[in-house]
Amino acid sequence: MGVAAALGACSLGQQTPTLGVYSGRHYNTDQLLYRRFTEQTGIRIKLLEGTDNSLIERVRSEGSTTPADVLVLVDAARLEKATQLGLFQPLRSAALDRDVPANLRDSQGRWFALTRRVRLIVANPQRVDVGAIRTYEDLARPALKGQLCLRDNKSVYNQSLVADRLIQKGHAATTTWLRGLIANVNQPFFTSDIPMARAVAKGDCGVALVNSYYVARLLSGQSGAADRALASALKVILPDPSHVNVSGAGITRASRHPEAAARLLEFLASPSGGKGYAEANNEYPLKGYGDNPILRRFGPFRDDGVPIQELGAHNREAVQLMQANGWN
Ligand SMILES: [Fe+2]
Incomplete structure (x- = not known):
C-alpha cells in the first residue's frame, strides 16, 4: 500500500503542478472556488481571464507552448469552435460521466459543461x-x-x-x-x-x-x-x-499536466464545486435548479x-x- 501510494503521488510529479487556467468567465467568486481546490489538492492555479474569442485565439496561437492546461468558455458555440480548432484533448473520467449529463458534454470527452x-x-x-x-x-x-x-x-x-x-x-x-x-x-x-x-x-x-x-x-x-x-x-x-446553454471547460491539447487538469474539471463539475461556479453568476447547476432564491422564484x-x-x-x-x- 505504501509503495502504491508513493507511486500515486509521484505520478502527479515531484512537486504538485501549477495549472494554467484561461477563463472566459470573470466573477470574483470563481477565484474563491479555485482557492478551495488548491486547499484540497495542493494544486495551484494561475488564472488568465479574457473574452472567450480572445482566449481561443491565444491558445491557438500559443500552440504547443501554451501555459493553459484548462480552457473555460461560455456558450456551446465557443466550446465547439475550440473543439474544431483542435484545442482540446479527450478525457475519460467516471466522475465526469456521473456528474455531467450526457447531453451536456462532448461525446469524445473534449469538453464538459459546468453550469447551465x-x-x-x-x-x-x-x-x-x-x-x-x-x-x-x-x-x-x-x-x-x-x-x-x-x-x-x-x-x-x-x-x-x-x-x-x-x-x-x-x-x-x-x-x-x-x-x-x-x-x-x-x-x-x-x-x-x-x-x-x-x-x-x-x-x-x-x-x-x-x-x-x-x-x-x-x-x-x-x-x-x-x-x-x-x-x-x-x-x-x-x-x-x-x-438551455452552458459554460464549460476542457483540457488543452498541449497541457503538460492532464491528470491535475482532470482533477480540476472533476472538482468543478462535482455537486459542491459546481454549486460555487453556478452561484458566482446566478446560473443553474448541472442537475436540478440549485438553491439560488431568485432562480427558485422563476420556478x-x-x-x-x-x-x-x-x-x-x-x-x-x-x-x-x-x-x-x-x-x-
Ligand atoms: Fe453573458
Missing part, C-alpha cells in the same frame, strides 16, 4: 398579454407586432437559440419562425442583454429574450437598487420547453434536451439563416 443557463422571455404586463406567451413560437405570432426586442445576430446566445430551433424543427419551420420574429421587431437591435431587459421593464419593449442570469443579476441588486426596482416589474417566462423549467454539442455543430447554418431573414 436558460434563454428565457421577459415581458412587460402593461404592454403585452403575458398569459399568451409560453413558448418561443409565441414570440413570432402577429399579436406581438412591434413589441419584440432582440439582440443582434452577433449574439452567440441568439445563434445558439436558432441552432436549437433548427435541430428540433428543421430548416423550413425555423425559417417561418424567424420571419415571424423579425416582423414583430420594432426597435433597433440591441447589443447586450441587460439594457434590453431594462427597456422591457420601462415599457420601451413589450417582450424580449435574455439569459436567465442577467435577470437574476438585476433582481439581486448587484447592479444597484434602481435596477432591482426596475426588474421587479418584469414578468419572467421560462419557455416550455426551454433552450422550474423543462430542458428541451437538445445535446449542447449539436448547438455548436449547427452554428454556421443558424447564422446564415438569421442573416437571410433580416436578423441583423
Whole structure:
C-alpha cells in the first residue's frame, strides 16, 4: 500500500503542478472556488481571464507552448469552435460521466459543461398579454407586432437559440419562425442583454429574450437598487420547453499536466464545486435548479434536451439563416 501510494503521488510529479487556467468567465467568486481546490489538492492555479474569442485565439496561437492546461468558455458555440480548432484533448473520467449529463458534454470527452443557463422571455404586463406567451413560437405570432426586442445576430446566445430551433424543427419551420420574429421587431437591435431587459421593464419593449442570469443579476441588486426596482416589474417566462446553454471547460491539447487538469474539471463539475461556479453568476447547476432564491422564484423549467454539442455543430447554418431573414 505504501509503495502504491508513493507511486500515486509521484505520478502527479515531484512537486504538485501549477495549472494554467484561461477563463472566459470573470466573477470574483470563481477565484474563491479555485482557492478551495488548491486547499484540497495542493494544486495551484494561475488564472488568465479574457473574452472567450480572445482566449481561443491565444491558445491557438500559443500552440504547443501554451501555459493553459484548462480552457473555460461560455456558450456551446465557443466550446465547439475550440473543439474544431483542435484545442482540446479527450478525457475519460467516471466522475465526469456521473456528474455531467450526457447531453451536456462532448461525446469524445473534449469538453464538459459546468453550469447551465436558460434563454428565457421577459415581458412587460402593461404592454403585452403575458398569459399568451409560453413558448418561443409565441414570440413570432402577429399579436406581438412591434413589441419584440432582440439582440443582434452577433449574439452567440441568439445563434445558439436558432441552432436549437433548427435541430428540433428543421430548416423550413425555423425559417417561418424567424420571419415571424423579425416582423414583430420594432426597435433597433440591441447589443447586450441587460439594457434590453431594462427597456422591457420601462415599457420601451413589450417582450424580449435574455439569459436567465442577467435577470437574476438585476433582481439581486448587484447592479444597484434602481435596477432591482426596475426588474421587479418584469414578468419572467421560462419557455416550455426551454433552450438551455452552458459554460464549460476542457483540457488543452498541449497541457503538460492532464491528470491535475482532470482533477480540476472533476472538482468543478462535482455537486459542491459546481454549486460555487453556478452561484458566482446566478446560473443553474448541472442537475436540478440549485438553491439560488431568485432562480427558485422563476420556478422550474423543462430542458428541451437538445445535446449542447449539436448547438455548436449547427452554428454556421443558424447564422446564415438569421442573416437571410433580416436578423441583423
Ligand atoms: Fe453573458
